[in-house]
Amino acid sequence: MSIAVHAVHKAFDGHPVLRDVSFDVPGGELVALLGPSGCGKTTLLRVIAGLEEADAGAVLHDGAPVEGKSARERNVGLVFQHYALFRHMNVAENVAFGLRVRRRPAAAVRARVQELLRLVQLSGLERRFPSQLSGGQRQRVALARALAAEPRVLLLDEPFGALDARVRQELRQWLRRLHDEIHVTTLFVTHDQEEAFEVADRVVLMNRGQVEQVGTPRQVFDEPRSPFVMQFLGAVNVFHGRLEDGRAHFGGIDVPHPAAGELPAPARLYARPHELEVHRDPTAGSFPARVLRVTPAGSAVRLELHAPTVDRPISAEVEARRAEALALAEGLEVWVAPRRLRVFEGEAADSLSSSQL
């Protein structure tokens, strides 16, 4: 089943949480709602589930508005961040709940519970209570419970948030395989960029209650549509410059920027550490810098650089072999040539501070 969110607004006590949010989730896809904490993604998930009502706009399931439908008709499976398992019921009773309230025959319920517990690899733990399970097991019980009544859409709120790093890694891959197996339309909320990219077909990036960009992980990473997306998805260098005569200028160099007008305007230019080339001699479009620190990181070497023409430290990443060839060392004078720059007009500060770079 497909989900469509159309111009949804939501405010709590006059404070807007969702502002004109629109996007589509085609049937059978696995989509991540990605954004920093407090950006409204959990509220959006609750609106889609029908737990909150939007102040304006609509949520459509398969093209039909969900408003006014009962929870049973909507048939949405939701896995809460802290699982919300029924603590007085054992695993089998938890999973069976959605079937029992629908008054399905007992034999069918039993068979379905067994099938689901096999699917989430918890066979044999039917009689355990939630308090006797590990975090990862609880999470899978919650998933089995949400899937029991064959929901038309599955929603997960920070599904791996409360787990430790190793379990989290395993469950991510497991969730991806599970989705490939059962193909239910799935939307999950996360603040972890790596998690979203590893698991999801597509990513909806949110910031301050608005959708910043929707696309495949590749698209949003390579063609970020806003400075926020650029900064949120991994380390990045920000250069302050200006636009003039169809070019963007900064740090003593300039690059073509056809969108720039005749008159000078402030601009910010972004380059990821691996998009900066480091040379011993000046090349076209390079600026001088001094190496402050050299940190080996596996197959690459991270550099911290200071350029007299740029106001803040620059980080660059070069291949280990190239670093060796250049004989990089602290205090060395080098030339930095950005291989790729993304230019955004204006210099308004955004929500991310430089410490997150």
Next chain:
Amino acid sequence: MTPPAAAAAEAAAALRVAPAARRPRRAAADPAWVRWGLTALALGALGLLVVAPTALVFAEGLARGWGAYRAALLEPEALRAVRLTLLTAAVAVPANTLFGLCAAWCITRFRWRGKTLLVTLIDLPFGVSPVISGMVTVLLFGSHGLLGPWLQAHDLKVVFAVPGIVMATVFVTFPFVARELIPFLETQGTEEEEAAHLLGASGWQIFWRVTLPNVKWSLLYGVVLCNARAMGEFGAVSVVSGHIRGETNTVPLHVEILYNEYAFSASFAVASLLVLLAAVTLAAKQVVAWRSPSRRASRSLP
């Protein structure tokens, strides 16, 4: 806690303890005299304040022998007092259980104006002396009271009659169930109910299958306390009852009357009924607690 986290916490604790290793003992291993002293103090206080008076009640009740004890209990006036007490509790406890559930539900599950006012009002019976509660009933329903003339015109008797006793008891035991449930429901949050709702449960199914099983221990505890107070209430009932023997006497009032008439052993014999009643309620609570599956589950946790 997950095993790695537990291990880390242990390691951290070990590190913290290390510099203080020169101290002869750990904080957990107090000297023997402290442990024994504290235990003796606790047991002594318990014996002096609880066990001794309870034993004394039975001893005094049986002072004139088993026959006199039985006679004091089977006397018609005593039996009527027991019946009235049971009737009062049978009305007050279900009424306040229902009220407590509703009040706790709407206080913890919804946001609305006047919520704090309701919480304060629920606490009111705890705040005022039971005697005042009784006097309010008299002022409202007595023959010179606010509603007195109207009641008289319709030939209804409240004060110095059973309805007054029941009303005063309901008022005094008003907060017990609600007060137990509100903090519990507040810490529990609404997620399980939301989950049940999304899984297709109706409001009624959510209440019976999720909310009630979750609150049942707090609810039961509140009911036990409410019941104990309803049966043992003296002050408020004393004011409204009028002490009409065999008609408006509850067990505690009957005990007082016997005592004032120097019928000590009969008085203590009837009082021992109230003690037994308390013992039975506590035992019942224990038995139900032991039989509950979730209790077993939490006990078998590592």
